[in-house]
Amino acid sequence: MPKVSICIPAYQQVAFLRQTLQSVMDQRFTDYEVIVTDDSPDDSVEALLSEFDFGGRLRYVRNAKQLGSPENWNAALRLASGDYLKILHHDDNFTDADALGDFVQLLDDHPDAGFAFCATLIIDVATGHQRVHRATESQMQALRAMPEVLFAGNFVGAPSTTIYRRAFSLEYDIRMKWLVDLDFYIRILQSGTPFAFSTRPLICTPTNAAHQVTEVCRxxxxxxxxxxxxxxxxxxxxxxxxxxxxxxxxxxxxxxxxxxxxxxxxxxxxxxxxxxxxxxxxxxxxxxxxLTLQGLARIFFAIYPKVPAPVRAPIRWTKNGVLFVLGRQRKLPPAGEYGGDK
Structure with missing residues (x-):
C-alpha cells in the first residue's frame, strides 16, 4: 500500500496536464501512486500519459461516460489505496521537488491531524503576474474555532492545496461546483480533527484560465x-x-x-x-x-424633485461648486512638473 495517493481528475487541457505530471515525476518522495480518471471526449490525455513512465505506479481510467465536476474527483478518490489522499487538479502542479514530501511530513509530524493544507503560488495566465495566497494567523484561529467560517470566504485554497488521511475520506457533493471545496473542508473539520498548515507554497495554480470552473461560475x-x-x-x-x-x-x-x-x-x-x-x-x-452614504444619496435624490424650488436652488449651486472644484483637482499637471517620473 503506498503512503499517498495522488488523484488527478483530468479533462483535456493536456498542456497543463503535462506540467502537472512532470511535477509529479520530479518529486524526491516516491512512495506514491498516481490515479488519473479521464473525463475527456477524446484520447488526448491517454496519448499524453504514454510519454511518462511512473514505474507501475500509474492507474489510468477512461470514464465510460462523462462524469463532470466534481464526480470525476470522486471517481479518482474511490480508486485510491494510499494512507494519505491528495487531489491534484490537472492544471495545478507541485512548486518544487520537495513539495510532496512536505505534504506528507505535515501529517507525519502532526499525528492527531486528519487534514492539512498549504499556501499557494498563483500565476495569472494572462499577465504572468505571481502572488502567494496564504491564510493569516487570525484566519487560522477562526478556522479552529468555527470551520463554518469558510462560508464567508475560502482562505484554505483549491483542493490541490490539501492532503488528508484515508480515515477522513469523504465524497464531494455533486450538487455543487463553485462551493464544493468549502463544503468538503467544513465537513472534514466538523469532525473535530485538528489540521496542519504549511506557510510554504507547495502548489502552483493558474488563474484567469478560460477552462477553469471558477471562471465559468464567477x-x-x-x-x-x-x-x-x-x-x-x-x-x-x-x-x-x-x-x-x-x-x-x-x-x-x-x-x-x-x-x-x-x-x-x-x-x-x-x-x-x-x-x-x-x-x-x-x-x-x-x-x-x-444607512450608507450611497443609501442616503438614493433617499436624497428620491425626495429632491419634491423639494420647493427656492430650497433646491442653493442645493444645486452647492453641488455645482463642489463638482467644479473636483473637476479642477482632476486636471493634474504632467509628471515632469513634480520633478520626478512617478
Missing part, C-alpha cells in the same frame, strides 16, 4: 445563490446568527440585487428557507444599506 447568480443556499442549509443549525454568515449574505444580496426572498426566483433558485430567518436577514440588510 458572477453567476444562479450558481452562487443556489450553492450558498445548499451550504447554508447544512450549517445553519450551528452558525445562522454568526456575524460572518450575515455579512456574506449581505454581500450576495448586494451583488445580485436581492431585496426580498422572491429575488432568488429571477435567478432560477428557490426561495431560501427558513422564510422567517431570511425575511429578517433581508430586512436587516436593507436597513443597513440605507
Amino acid at each position: 458572477d453567476s447568480g444562479q450558481i452562487e445563490l443556489y450553492e450558498y443556499s445548499i451550504l447554508f442549509e447544512k450549517i445553519a443549525h450551528k452558525v445562522a446568527e454568526e456575524p460572518e454568515i450575515w455579512e456574506q449574505w449581505y454581500r450576495l444580496f448586494e451583488k445580485y440585487h436581492i431585496r426580498s426572498r422572491r429575488g432568488f426566483l429571477k435567478y432560477g433558485v428557490a426561495q431560501p428557507e427558513p422564510a422567517v430567518y431570511f425575511d429578517q436577514l433581508i430586512a436587516s440588510y436593507r436597513r443597513k444599506r440605507l
Whole structure:
C-alpha cells in the first residue's frame, strides 16, 4: 500500500496536464501512486500519459461516460489505496521537488491531524503576474474555532492545496461546483480533527484560465445563490446568527440585487428557507444599506424633485461648486512638473 495517493481528475487541457505530471515525476518522495480518471471526449490525455513512465505506479481510467465536476474527483478518490489522499487538479502542479514530501511530513509530524493544507503560488495566465495566497494567523484561529467560517470566504485554497488521511475520506457533493471545496473542508473539520498548515507554497495554480470552473461560475447568480443556499442549509443549525454568515449574505444580496426572498426566483433558485430567518436577514440588510452614504444619496435624490424650488436652488449651486472644484483637482499637471517620473 503506498503512503499517498495522488488523484488527478483530468479533462483535456493536456498542456497543463503535462506540467502537472512532470511535477509529479520530479518529486524526491516516491512512495506514491498516481490515479488519473479521464473525463475527456477524446484520447488526448491517454496519448499524453504514454510519454511518462511512473514505474507501475500509474492507474489510468477512461470514464465510460462523462462524469463532470466534481464526480470525476470522486471517481479518482474511490480508486485510491494510499494512507494519505491528495487531489491534484490537472492544471495545478507541485512548486518544487520537495513539495510532496512536505505534504506528507505535515501529517507525519502532526499525528492527531486528519487534514492539512498549504499556501499557494498563483500565476495569472494572462499577465504572468505571481502572488502567494496564504491564510493569516487570525484566519487560522477562526478556522479552529468555527470551520463554518469558510462560508464567508475560502482562505484554505483549491483542493490541490490539501492532503488528508484515508480515515477522513469523504465524497464531494455533486450538487455543487463553485462551493464544493468549502463544503468538503467544513465537513472534514466538523469532525473535530485538528489540521496542519504549511506557510510554504507547495502548489502552483493558474488563474484567469478560460477552462477553469471558477471562471465559468464567477458572477453567476444562479450558481452562487443556489450553492450558498445548499451550504447554508447544512450549517445553519450551528452558525445562522454568526456575524460572518450575515455579512456574506449581505454581500450576495448586494451583488445580485436581492431585496426580498422572491429575488432568488429571477435567478432560477428557490426561495431560501427558513422564510422567517431570511425575511429578517433581508430586512436587516436593507436597513443597513440605507444607512450608507450611497443609501442616503438614493433617499436624497428620491425626495429632491419634491423639494420647493427656492430650497433646491442653493442645493444645486452647492453641488455645482463642489463638482467644479473636483473637476479642477482632476486636471493634474504632467509628471515632469513634480520633478520626478512617478
